[in-house]
Amino acid sequence: MAQNLFGQIDPPQRLLMGPGPVNAHPRVLRAMAADMLGQFDPEMTAYMNETMALYRRVFMTENQWTFLIDGTARAGIEAALVSLVEPGAKLLIIRAGRFGLLLSEIAQRIGAEICTLDLPWGEVATLEQIESALIEHKPQVMACIHGDTSTTMAQPLEGVGALCRKYGVLSYADATATLGGMAVATDAWGIDVVSGGLQKCMGGPPGSAPITISDHAAKYIMSRRHVEAGIRASDTLDGSRPRISSNYFDLAMVMDYWSEKRLNHHTEATTMLYGAREAARIMLEEGLEARFDRHKAASNAVVAGVRALGLNVFGSDAYRMTNVTGIWIPEGINGENVRTRMREDFGIEIGTAFGPLAGKVWRIGAMGYNAVKHKVLLTLGALEACLAAEGYKVSRGAGVDAALAEYS
Amino acid sequence: MAQNLFGQIDPPQRLLMGPGPVNAHPRVLRAMAADMLGQFDPEMTAYMNETMALYRRVFMTENQWTFLIDGTARAGIEAALVSLVEPGAKLLIIRAGRFGLLLSEIAQRIGAEICTLDLPWGEVATLEQIESALIEHKPQVMACIHGDTSTTMAQPLEGVGALCRKYGVLSYADATATLGGMAVATDAWGIDVVSGGLQKCMGGPPGSAPITISDHAAKYIMSRRHVEAGIRASDTLDGSRPRISSNYFDLAMVMDYWSEKRLNHHTEATTMLYGAREAARIMLEEGLEARFDRHKAASNAVVAGVRALGLNVFGSDAYRMTNVTGIWIPEGINGENVRTRMREDFGIEIGTAFGPLAGKVWRIGAMGYNAVKHKVLLTLGALEACLAAEGYKVSRGAGVDAALAEYS
Known part of the structure; x- marks a missing residue:
């Protein structure tokens, strides 16, 4: 074959001082060079459980449901929104930059009724503004961005989860750009679902999205559970609420896969899991x-x-x-x-x-x-x-x- | 911190002789140990273009639109279906195993009108059966599985694309379990969209889904194009047809990202791209x-x-x-x-x-x-x-x- 096979992967050594991806920690890359395990091998499921335990500490939470979505950070955002927001449900979005707009974009496709708290790019919302918006719009879900790299601003989230609970609203925050670099205090904030990425402050490559889900949100998501026909048992109980409109991002099925049931969904991205696990270990070693x-x-x-x-x-x-x-x-x-x-x-x-x-x-x-x-x-x-x-x-x-x- | 950080990644050496994932080729894992590049670095976009060229040969196609979806093989399936099938559109699915059922599962969530050609697990459809189903149901799209690992059967696809074109039907085949191991003759078959995975016969890890799209299908998908608000230019032209119901799996936006426009969508999963590129090089070196x-x-x-x-x-x-x-x-x-x-x-x-x-x-x-x-x-x-x-x-x-x- 005379056709070009190109050369080996041999990137020039760059120092990546932009908003991400940044250089990966060499230990993360070395961990990713380990060979595969079968997806239900006890050694593999042990790594999955350990990864859950490590990311609980990364997300500063006790949430049982803390695991990885197999895709880039954006996959974590879509998994959270599509699982939390039913078609026709009212969603309040705080928007002050590109990633706030992305939340709208994803929610429109879900068929949500969107209301927004819009701020000029570079500003952040006060608790009073958020409370007013919750009172005015009476949403079922509130979504926001913790650190929006498009503006370099961090939305303060202290008290936001508590406010949402006061009004019976499920809350979501995207922490892609802050996880591993600034405190993402899931439990202290009381935010129900938080997702992140590896390729920024976690010091890993893009391609895996850590996510954490409160028991309260998990219960709601499980009420939309619908097990695939190809693997359902005769005694499978589906939830009573409308089915989640994506299979890949169906957090109810992903939770079943990461639970002791190990109900097959996707095939866990072994190499990215190795990398995510090592990135968390490095972070927790440092403190x-x-x-x-x-x-x-x-x-x-x-x-x-x-x-x-x-x-x-x-x-x-x-x-x-x-x-x-x-x-x-x-x-x-x-x-x-x-x-x-x-x-x-x-x-x-x-x-x-x-x-x-x-x-x-x-x-x-x-x-x-x-x-x-x-x-x-x-x-x-x-x-x-x-x-x-x-x-x-x-x-x-x-x-x-x-x-x-x-x-x- | 006395809390457990667990040990290094150090899996026991397994010989994986199941239906996948299987052991990755060591060259693939070594390629994945290379450090990151910025996503719009000319060296990175060159790797992306080379990956497109290599996967054209893997898919035995001239299709310009041949690239990677950042997720496991199932992500490639959902990206294809959600982009090809509008809510309410009629989709014919050939089902003879678990993964045929998965196509239904995904399509139900899209809101497709589903008709099926059902066969007992382990059988394959004849061209006559497929033609009858096309005539009877008059679908807009036909979807099938090339090799369904749940039954170990390969659906013969010679002539299937031509049949679909005869009746004006877009066609999709999932080749997750066959790509790299059996001929996936995209152009010879005339199938519009084919997707695969790395973790089976390609000899890579799970977490990246190669996909190829005919010009005909790409034109249709672009008619559903809708650029994100956060990055749209004033002269952006959206398509006239209903928006694709996922942002992450919106193949129109993913094509814009892989095109010379390099319109930002997700952040390409650098490490998985390195691995996918090397897996293709190894395959093409072998012939x-x-x-x-x-x-x-x-x-x-x-x-x-x-x-x-x-x-x-x-x-x-x-x-x-x-x-x-x-x-x-x-x-x-x-x-x-x-x-x-x-x-x-x-x-x-x-x-x-x-x-x-x-x-x-x-x-x-x-x-x-x-x-x-x-x-x-x-x-x-x-x-x-x-x-x-x-x-x-x-x-x-x-x-x-x-x-x-x-x-x-």
Whole structure:
């Protein structure tokens, strides 16, 4: 065969300082090199149970139903919404960025009746605003984004779960961009369902979505349970409520698969499970507080550095995520030229932006394995050089020095 | 923290001779150990394009739209059906096993009007039966399973695509269990959409679903296109037909992401892409015909071996898949006891069965990296010993000898 088989996988070594994916921890990648097990092998199901136990601690929860969805972070979001929201049910969505819009997008396809609490990109909702919206709209479900990387803002969630329970509303939060980097205090917040991803602060590759579900939400989801014809037993009891409108994302069936029943659904993505399990072990070895502090220190250094370069940081200091920083592109500078120089000359990737911020804002992430001093310093040094090459007047060395000072 | 972090990933070395997942080729696992790239890095998009080119050859097609769905094989099935079948559209499903039932299950949730061509588990449909069903039901879409591992039968698909086109029907086939092991002749068959998985004959881990889409089907799917609000440009043109009822599985958006437009959708699962790309390279290096012959030889040896042990093979020799063999569990023998002995004493996994065949049939797979002589011989030798230990009268050595003879 003369046809091209291309070369081996051999990516250039990049330092990924954008909003994710970021470089994976080498231990995660090594764990993923282990060979397969049968899906019902006792060794495999033990790994599944251990992964559940580890992610309970990652999500700061006692929820029994804490496991993985086999797909990228977006798969976790859709699994949560399609299982929590019946066609025609009223869903309140807090929207202040691209991922808030994504929740609407998914919910429209489910056939939900959508009501929204809309804020300008970059703002966050107050508890009062949320309570007013709950009172006004009387939704069955509330959905929001914890950290929306499109705006780099973190929605405070303390008290939000309690508010939702007060009004009998099931709650969902997407923590894709914060899990592993900021506290995702599922139980303290009282949020019913929280989902995440591996490829940001967890320090793993994209392709697995950890999720946790309160007993209260699990009971509701089980009321929509409908076991597949090909594997149902004669005594199978289905739930009384409308069937979940996706098979792959049917959390009732996924829970049956992750339960001691081990009712076959998909074939668990073994390699991604190995990686997710190792990413959680690394996080818990470090300790949650130490890890959150490490992210905060890196983020503070990024902010100090870019400000010392005369750049303006996007959004309010009070609500910024501590793992990704938005930076206004200075007037007269072509943002994409700077990004290209960063990649081509320094092997460093920083992020662009979406929607109303496209072309106006860069995003620098310091996430997971990359939320460390030397990577922040190297990024600031490179950014300074690229800005200078594009004709931006910059005080050379100022960014690196300010970040060093912030660290010490 | 005194809490248990469990040990490193360190699975026992199993020989997986069931219906999948099977052992992954070590080259695939090594490729997956490479670090991340940014999702729009030119090196990453080049890998994506190369993966498309490689899977065109795997699917024996010229289809431009040949790429990966980020999820297990079941995710590929749901992406195909939810994108091809509008709520209320008429879908003809050929059902002769568990995975035919799964197609119904998914289609019910989409809200399709389902009509079926039902056959007893283990039979296949003739072209005449399919044509009659097309004439009788006048569906918009026809869906079927190429190799249904629940019955070990392969539905012949030659002529099926042409028949569907004759009646103006879009066609879908699931080739999860055959891709990489038997010819999946997408263009020769004229099937519009075919999806597969990695964890069977492709010799990779579960978690990625290759899919191929004809231009004809892509045009239809694009007529249902609806770009997300968070990333839509002012000149975005949506399609005129009803929106696809899943965001994650919206093939129109996934095509935009894999196209030169690179319109952001999910974040491609980098590690699984590396693995899928390497699995295809290994297959194409071997050559399609050589690979199919290797599977057939292994399957023939399994059949010869188990028959020499006095066991009966499930289903018709004319239609059996060449990578998994169903074997009737002999009377008086507890099938699960034999499987446990196989695993615990020999480290070998063979499969159980579902639905009407549960407890009656074992399934021995010889797939991908495991479709080789020595693994077949080791499995037959172990099976004989386990049968003998369970009190089955067996002529010792007969299975191995028969398989060796079949190979020579």
